[in-house]
Amino acid sequence: MKASRIVLILLCLMYGITYIDRVNVSTAAGAFGPELGLSQLQIGLVFSAFAWAYIVLQVGGGWISDRFGARRTLTVCAVIWSGATLATGLAHSFVMLLVVRALLGLGEGATFPTATRAMTSWTSPDRRGWAQGITHASARLGNAAAPLLVAYLMISVGWRGSFVVLGFVSLAWTLIWALYFRDDPTTHPAITPAELDRLPRHVGSVDRVPTPWARLTRRMMPVTITYFCYGWTLWLFLSWIPLYFKHSFDLDLKHAAGFASAVFFAGVLGDALGGLMTDWLKRRTGSLRIARRNMVVGFLFCAFAAMLPLIWVHDLTVSAVCLSAGFFFAEMTIGPMWAIPMDIAPRFSGSAAGLMNTGSALAAAISPVVAGFVIDLTGNWELIFIASLVLLLVGCGTAFAMHPEDPLQDDAPVLPLRAAVT
Numbered sequence: 417m418k419a420s421r422i423v424l425i426l427l428c429l430m431y432g433i434t435y436i437d438r439v440n441v442s443t444a445a446g447a448f449g450p451e452l453g454l455s456q457l458q459i460g461l462v463f464s465a466f467a468w469a470y471i472v473l474q475v476g477g478g479w480i481s482d483r484f485g486a487r488r489t490l491t492v493c494a495v496i497w498s499g500a501t502l503a504t505g506l507a508h509s510f511v512m513l514l515v516v517r518a519l520l521g522l523g524e525g526a527t528f529p530t531a532t533r534a535m536t537s538w539t540s541p542d543r544r545g546w547a548q549g550i551t552h553a554s555a556r557l558g559n560a561a562a563p564l565l566v567a568y569l570m571i572s573v574g575w576r577g578s579f580v581v582l583g584f585v586s587l588a589w590t591l592i593w594a595l596y597f598r599d600d601p602t603t604h605p606a607i608t609p610a611e612l613d614r615l616p617r618h619v620g621s622v623d624r625v626p627t628p629w630a631r632l633t634r635r636m637m638p639v640t641i642t643y644f645c646y647g648w649t650l651w652l653f654l655s656w657i658p659l660y661f662k663h664s665f666d667l668d669l670k671h672a673a674g675f676a677s678a679v680f681f682a683g684v685l686g687d688a689l690g691g692l693m694t695d696w697l698k699r700r701t702g703s704l705r706i707a708r709r710n711m712v713v714g715f716l717f718c719a720f721a722a723m724l725p726l727i728w729v730h731d732l733t734v735s736a737v738c739l740s741a742g743f744f745f746a747e748m749t750i751g752p753m754w755a756i757p758m759d760i761a762p763r764f765s766g767s768a769a770g771l772m773n774t775g776s777a778l779a780a781a782i783s784p785v786v787a788g789f790v791i792d793l794t795g796n797w798e799l800i801f802i803a804s805l806v807l808l809l810v811g812c813g814t815a816f817a818m819h820p821e822d823p824l825q826d827d828a829p830v831l832p833l834r835a836a837v838t
Contacts, residue, residue, distance in 0.1 A: 419606040420615065423538045424547060426593055427531050428554035430490070433586055434524050435558035436565065437501045438466060439654045440582060441517065443566040443676075446662060446669055447575040448513070458510055460788025463655040465514045467780030469521030474777050477526020478533070478770025479627060485599035486534035486766075489526055494590035497523030502583030505576035528754075528773055533766035536758050538601055540614045542695060544758050545707070549691015549751030553684050556747060560680035563658050563673035570669075616762065627767050628824070635824055636768055638817035639756055640775040642712065645811030646753070647776030648783045649719070649746055649804040653679065655784040656800065657739065664797040665732045675736055682740035686747030690715070694752040704759055704821040708752040712815045718745035720808040726801045746808075752820075759820040 445459050454462070481489040500520035507513045531551065539547040569578035598604040601615055657679055662672035690711075697707035722741035725734060757768035787800040 418608065418611055419604050420538050420601070420611050422606075423534065423597060424550070426589075426596065427534065427551050429589055430494075430527065430531065430593070431551045431555040432558035432561075433582075433589055434497065434527055435555040435654075436562045437497060437582055437586060438520065438524060439559055439562045440501075440566045440578065441466075441504070442655050443563045443658050443669075443673060444570065444575040444578065445659060446672075447570060448507075452508075452510060452513070454510060455788075456792045457785070457788045459659075460655070460784045460786075462510070462513050462517055463651075463784035463788075464781045465517040466521040466524075467651070467777055467782075467784075469518040470525045471521075471774060471777040471781060473522060473525025473770075474529065474774040475767065475770040478529030478766035478768070480526060481530035481533040481766035482627065482764055486530045487594070487597045487599050489530045490534075490597075491590060491594045493523050493526050493530070494586060494593065495523075497527075498583050498586035498590060499523075501579055501586055505579035505583070525777070526770070529766045529770035532754065532757060532769035534597070534599075536616070536762050536765040537599070538615065541616055541758075542699065544755040545694035545698070545751040546691040548754035548758075549687050549689075549694070552747070552750040552754065553687035553691070556680055556683035556687050559654060560677045560684055563676040563680075567669055567673040627764050629767075631824060632761055632764060632768060633771060635760055635819075636757070636771040638814050639753070639760075639772045641814045642716075642775070642811045642818065643753060643772050644775030644779050645807040645814065646716065646746060646749060647779030648807045649723075649742070650776065651780040651783045652787055652800060652804055653739070653743060656787050660797050660800075661732075661735075664730075664735075675732075678736060679739045679743050682744040683747040686744040687750050690748035691751030693748070694755060705819070708756055708759065708820040709815055709818045711752045712749045712818070713812050715745045715748040716808050716811045716815065718748075719743075720805055720812075723801060723805060723808075726798055727805070730798060756818060756820045759823065761824040764824070 441462065445454075445462070448454070449459050477489065477493070497520055500516050500523055503516045503519070504513070507516055532548075535544070535547045535551075566575075566578050569581055573581065601607050602612065658672050658676040661667050661675040662669065667675070694707045694711055697711065698704060701707065719742045722745055723738055726738050729735075753772070754769065757772055758765045761768040783803075786803065790799050791797060
């Protein structure tokens with residue numbers, strides 16, 4: 417198997433594992449919430465503790481990966497998030513849950529910007545949307561698998577044991593990544609000349625060129641705001657969908673997990689198809705504006721339209737269909753969104769991706785707490801979707817200010833790797 421394909425598989429596994437480790441708490445909350453006597457607001461704070469720490473390393477983590485390479489950065493991050501997952505199984509208080517979830521956020525904070533840095537060097541420019549789409553599809557596969565997987569582990573080894581098992585899985589991935597990956601594809605012992613011909617030039621495994629933060633931030637700001645609007649809905653789903661089905665329709669753990677998994681599987685399809693579609697549009701039209709920006713605008717509006725009936729109709733089947741369709745359309749935007757940092761600033765793609773993902777991280781910190789407050793205050797689980805509907809429309813508007821067709825000025829040229837080493 418090609419070395420570049422194995423690298424992509426490893427990144428897919430990482431995306432899936434990190435999302436299982438970050439959303440497993442939403443299924444386990446049905447057990448640790450009553451055991452520790454937590455209110456819905458306190459559970460929301462546990463969810464958001466991850467996100468506040470996650471924000472800290474978005475931009476900084478992306479810069480670290482640009483500076484020191486994806487191999488070392490992801491290895492250190494993985495050790496931290498693995499340890500935090502293991503420690504969650506030892507938590508015996510609300511405060512300790514907050515601490516270990518914050519530690520998990522620190523560990524996972526740099527992962528996606530760092531993975532984008534790795535993909536910039538290991539992926540052909542005309543396959544960027546697909547690479548981002550399939551890795552995020554793996555993340556949604558982790559979302560989809562987590563409710564049923566964690567429910568099964570809870571039945572088998574308890575909610576504490578489920579975190580221990582998942583922590584050891586993360587440690588196993590860490591070892592494989594550290595041994596196999598190389599920051600510069602030209603130094604990988606298994607790389608072939610044919611692969612090098614298709615890959616972009618890697619601008620040094622350690623980039624000492626100062627990051628143009630002011631210009632980069634200005635260029636990425638509309639992308640960051642749009643991603644915040646998307647991220648609000650994402651984190652509402654990841655944090656509350658299992659409990660929404662459980663409490664709003666009086667389902668047991670097994671059936672609630674099944675409905676939540678069905679919604680998340682729709683996201684898997686959306687990510688994969690979105691990645692394929694954005695690359696197809698780029699090849700067909702030659703326009704990054706159409707393939708990236710216009711696609712984001714269109715599918716964010718489709719997500720809004722799909723979720724709108726939730727406000728008026730309280731029915732299990734309608735809710736499951738609307739949530740699945742809304743999540744599918746929202747996830748169709750992921751391939752183009754994550755390709756944009758690579759289009760705008762390939763040399764500083766880790767930093768650019770960190771700036772963008774700060775928007776989602778901020779939404780992750782706020783969205784679960786707001787939802788928990790609304791539920792405690794009103795007891796109405798449908799009301800939590802109103803803010804998502806509003807922000808999806810806002811995201812449609814801000815997306816028009818994104819310009820992936822205009823690379824950051826003075827960025828290094830992206831040349832074939834073999835040209836760079838001859």
